[in-house]
Amino acid sequence: MADLSTSAADKKEKEFFTHVPQEAPGFFLKGSHQYDWGLKNRLSRVFNPRDGRTVMLAFDHGYFQGPTTGLERVDQTILPLEPYADCLMLTRGIQRSIIPASTQKAIALRASGGTSMVSPFEEWEGEIGDKKFKLGRPGFEPLSNESTALSIEEAIRLNASVLAVQVFIGSAYERQSLKNLTDLVDGASRYGIGVMGVVAVGRAMARNAQYFRLATRIMAELGANVVKCYYTDEGFETITSCCPVPIVIAGGKKLPELDALKMSHNAIQQGASGVDMGRNIFQSDAPVAMMRAVRGVVHEGLTPEQGFQMYQDLKAGG
Numbered sequence: 012m013a014d015l016s017t018s019a020a021d022k023k024e025k026e027f028f029t030h031v032p033q034e035a036p037g038f039f040l041k042g043s044h045q046y047d048w049g050l051k052n053r054l055s056r057v058f059n060p061r062d063g064r065t066v067m068l069a070f071d072h073g074y075f076q077g078p079t080t081g082l083e084r085v086d087q088t089i090l091p092l093e094p095y096a097d098c099l100m101l102t103r104g105i106q107r108s109i110i111p112a113s114t115q116k117a118i119a120l121r122a123s124g125g126t127s128m129v130s131p132f133e134e135w136e137g138e139i140g141d142k143k144f145k146l147g148r149p150g151f152e153p154l155s156n157e158s159t160a161l162s163i164e165e166a167i168r169l170n171a172s173v174l175a176v177q178v179f180i181g182s183a184y185e186r187q188s189l190k191n192l193t194d195l196v197d198g199a200s201r202y203g204i205g206v207m208g209v210v211a212v213g214r215a216m217a218r219n220a221q222y223f224r225l226a227t228r229i230m231a232e233l234g235a236n237v238v239k240c241y242y243t244d245e246g247f248e249t250i251t252s253c254c255p256v257p258i259v260i261a262g263g264k265k266l267p268e269l270d271a272l273k274m275s276h277n278a279i280q281q282g283a284s285g286v287d288m289g290r291n292i293f294q295s296d297a298p299v300a301m302m303r304a305v306r307g308v309v310h311e312g313l314t315p316e317q318g319f320q321m322y323q324d325l326k327a328g329g
């Protein structure tokens with residue numbers, strides 16, 4: 012793997028040009044200036060053309076983990092957040108059953124699936140001396156065994172702006188998940204619908220800048236119009252700089268609110284085009300207050316501390 016290689020031929024230092032923005036002449040969004048009208052228009056619904064940023068609300072977790080904490084009743088917990096989102100990231104089941112068809116929000120529709128939290132884990136048996144042991148087979152990652160889970164006709168019926176597909180670089184099903192991505196890109200681009208590649212993380216997949224540079228760049232090279240990945244404390248600006256299309260960050264596990272706001276702020280400062288956040292919003296003690304504070308940081312230039320103050324004020328005000 013070139014990016015992981017330490018061979019003599021690869022000794023030249025990488026140059027990420029992190030202080031030189033990539034140009035997109037005549038359009039507001041990175042990497043998107045040469046698309047056709049329909050795709051540009053759909054991306055303009057996801058990303059605000061005023062600042063090129065987005066606050067996507069992710070609540071598609073049920074597609075592999077069922078009624079996730081905070082999503083037991085999407086009608087009760089997510090509908091109050093809808094007015095503050097630019098885009099809703101969800102499954103077709105929740106879209107049809109819960110989200111009013113009158114919504115004006117962009118739709119990021121989950122288009123891969125087929126595994127669950129309890130997918131059988133392939134075991135690997137070994138022996139040391141007289142002791143027998145069982146381990147998960149390295150790199151097997153049963154959750155990575157996904158297929159595409161949506162037709163393009165269904166995406167059109169549901170008026171999706173982008174389709175979301177999980178990609179598992181470094182897992183046993185890497186090739187299959189990349190094929191899911193390229194199949195969806197081929198289908199969606201016929202109709203001017205975008206595809207968002209989602210970097211999956213697992214046991215065999217390190218959460219560092221080197222891994223995320225590799226994964227995000229592969230997805231962009233294979234046609235993803237938007238890429239979703241995690242924030243890294245070290246070197247995040249190198250990930251955004253060498254990915255030619257917009258990156259949005261996932262929130263990940265629930266953090267204290269101030270930490271989640273700091274992460275959002277740092278990601279934006281280091282070249283992210285927005286957040287696609289779930290648990291850090293809907294698992295907050297005051298989800299509407301948190302959602303509005305995240306908006307403040309992403310769209311209104313609030314510092315994390317100002318955003319946190321906003322969160323506390325709104326929370327106190329009920």
Ligand code: 5RP
Pocket residue numbers: 069070071072100209261262263264287288289290291
């Ligand atoms: C599933 C997803 C989720 O939508 C997303 O990553 C979850 O958001 P968060 O981490 O902020 O709860 O892509 O893997």
